[in-house]
Amino acid sequence: MAGVCLVRQQQLIQWGQDAGLQFADWRLLHQALTHSSYANECRQGQGDHNERLEFLGDAVLDLIISERLFSILKQLPEGELTKARAFIVCETTLAKAAVKIKLGSVLYLGRGEEVTGGRQRASILADAFEAVIGALYLDGGIEAARSFVLCHLDSFLCQVKDGRYGKDYKTLLQETVQRQGEVSIHYEIVTASGPDHNKSFEAAVQINGNQLGCGNGKSKKEAEQQAARQALMQLDVLRAE
Template identity: 55%
Template sequence: MLSEFMKSINYNFKDTDLLKRAFFHSSYAHESKLDPIYSNERLEFLGDAVLELIISDYLYNFCPKLPEGELTKFRASLVCESSLAKKALTIHIGKYLYLGKGEELSNGRQRESILADTFEAVIGAIYLDGGIEEARKFLWYIFKENIEQGYNFLNSGDYKTYLQEIIQKTNKDGVRYEIIDEKGPDHDKTFVAQVFDDNKLLGEGVGKSKKDAEQNAALNALNAMGIK
């Protein structure tokens, strides 16, 4: 099974026991009466630091014109729990987890927090087994498309398209916009737009045209999500 996983991430471990430990959830270690250090929590601790360093380095070099605040928000959108859980699903981490009975019965293989933590543990394991460059290759393989798309959209100013791309990953219908107010005379109107994910309000924006109001609503939605 581990050979199948290694093929999916394009990295072959020299120490497969290290990789196996990355999948040991604390509930499994506890029920198996293993020393707590044999769960994946120490690898997760290390992987978290490696992840932040490498993603920060990528963004610093890939986005030379973005200021510190924008870089911080961009990084946060990539390394947040929900993002990491989605990445874990793409490489089927849940399939390889060792869980205690309680976690197994409560759908732990699909739990966002467990998937994200295990993803970080895998990063830690790759770092220990192959060094920083192998960890860097793995993370570029995983995040390359997100970094390139995010940078292009953020620089184009097309916030509506970027927001739509993000929401459609979980809601195929995407977002909808409503013009909720118009102010001023016909020759100098100001419009107020809101953007929704189903019935959830994501953001509100103001503009001198309906299009500008919608773009600003999308921008404020991205800000609220910690992305822009």
């Protein structure tokens, strides 16, 4: 991995191993994590940053997710499958997956991107995630890419299987109970504790006057969402994750 200091190289390999990555050629992973701003500052060529790998990874990701959704959602028509895939391969979802594996910590960024928060920027994280998929595909084939994708996007696939793509828990609960006719849904903040800068809330949700779920969160909205989630589990709409 010419041009990369030994300490940085070891950090990169350790991160890759922690993320469950195996490479015969670790230079591909280095390229996948190199943003164009870094390559430009170092006067490297186009082939030394991750945009081409991102292009390839995007296509490989679409194939893997399409195949998986086709397998697990046997009753959904083409239009709904397209919506489900869009939810999983969107920038927001991929950035969340990247954050979970601390991808931002090993990115090679130019000074401008570094000082303006590039390591936390969703677009940069999502693009790098796709580039890693492309690198895995080139290094180990479709199975290596599939293993990484299904491992790190599994929780989002579970959301899709539960019918929660594009919907929050409160909306899903409302849609679920309203199928039974006119139903009253009421949320109540049960407790609020802690100092102003670090409060914790507990919320309860009642369906026709009967408490069906409760939840906790750092905001009232988050607590209500968690209460709705528990109610959906009580109704066997969701499974425990």
